[in-house]
Amino acid sequence: MEIQDFEVWAELAKSDPEAFEHKRRETIDAFIASTPAEGQQRLRGLQFRVDMERSRASNPLSATIRISNMMWNSFAELRDALDRSVNGGLSESGAPGQPARMAEIIPLRRHH
Numbered sequence: 001m002e003i004q005d006f007e008v009w010a011e012l013a014k015s016d017p018e019a020f021e022h023k024r025r026e027t028i029d030a031f032i033a034s035t036p037a038e039g040q041q042r043l044r045g046l047q048f049r050v051d052m053e054r055s056r057a058s059n060p061l062s063a064t065i066r067i068s069n070m071m072w073n074s075f076a077e078l079r080d081a082l083d084r085s086v087n088g089g090l091s092e093s094g095a096p097g098q099p100a101r102m103a104e105i106i107p108l109r110r111h112h
Contacts, residue, residue: 013020032043050067057063 009020009023012023028047032040032047035043049070053066053070054063057066
């Protein structure tokens with residue numbers, strides 16, 4: 001079963017949740033095993049975090065939201081690291097590790 005076979009996966013989840021979970025785990029493990037060895041431990045750690053968020057959620061929608069929030073938090077950390085590297089290790093406020101300051105926009109008036 002290929003990951004792209006959404007209808008097959010959806011039917012398996014409805015008809016046999018235990019088999020679905022087994023196949024899901026098997027597919028994830030196979031994917032991680034197919035990646036370069038130096039990144040596998042990190043992927044296993046990430047999958048562990050995803051699985052923990054799923055287990056803490058009260059329903060599938062809640063799990064999706066929790067995992068989405070994980071993704072956006074990770075993206076924000078990556079963005080902040082990039083901002084710091086572009087600004088020589090400083091935030092826009094000029095202080096290491098401090099949040100960037102927002103600029104005040106001043107309206108300009110035309111002189112006639």
